[in-house]
Amino acid sequence: MKISKKLNDAINAQIGEELFASNGYANMAAYFNSLGLARLSAMYFGQSEEEREHALKFVHYLMEVDGEVAIPAVQAASYEFDGVKGALESAMAWEQDVTGRINRLMDLAIEEKDYATQDFLRWFVSEQVEEEANVSHLLTLVEALGNRSILTLEAYLPQK
Numbered sequence: 723m724k725i726s727k728k729l730n731d732a733i734n735a736q737i738g739e740e741l742f743a744s745n746g747y748a749n750m751a752a753y754f755n756s757l758g759l760a761r762l763s764a765m766y767f768g769q770s771e772e773e774r775e776h777a778l779k780f781v782h783y784l785m786e787v788d789g790e791v792a793i794p795a796v797q798a799a800s801y802e803f804d805g806v807k808g809a810l811e812s813a814m815a816w817e818q819d820v821t822g823r824i825n826r827l828m829d830l831a832i833e834e835k836d837y838a839t840q841d842f843l844r845w846f847v848s849e850q851v852e853e854e855a856n857v858s859h860l861l862t863l864v865e866a867l868g869n870r871s872i873l874t875l876e877a878y879l880p881q882k
């Protein structure tokens with residue numbers, strides 16, 4: 723099965739977005755570490771790995787459908803954040819942006835009646851629901867801390 727040039731190009735662009743997110747989350751993980759938030763930092767290093775896995779999922783898919791893998795230049799991700807809440811708000815904005823991009827890829831696959839790519843993209847549609855829910859949960863915890871030290875957050879996070 724051969725993927726169309728248009729979808730192939732759009733997927734290559736998405737590989738760049740996933741790698742951008744991976745770098746952004748590594749920056750964020752280092753920032754959380756600088757605040758003494760070891761567990762939150764570990765969570766975000768894990769998130770950074772996950773984004774790289776997403777990029778590679780797309781790479782492998784292109785290989786399967788006889789496409790051309792052409793990873794684009796990745797722009798520098800932000801590394802300055804406005805506290806934990808500000809960083810998590812950035813994470814939420816990135817994830818909402820990715821959700822929009824995945825939806826547009828799906829629109830294209832539907833338009834082209836490319837059922838295989840629709841099926842492949844469904845995993846990412848569900849993944850985005852989970853990604854947004856995870857950040858939303860962290861933001862809820864940060865809100866719930868109120869005036870308590872942000873270090874208290876660590877007690878509510880999984881230990882690695």
Ligand code: MG
Nearest residue numbers: 740773776820
């Ligand atoms: Mg992703």
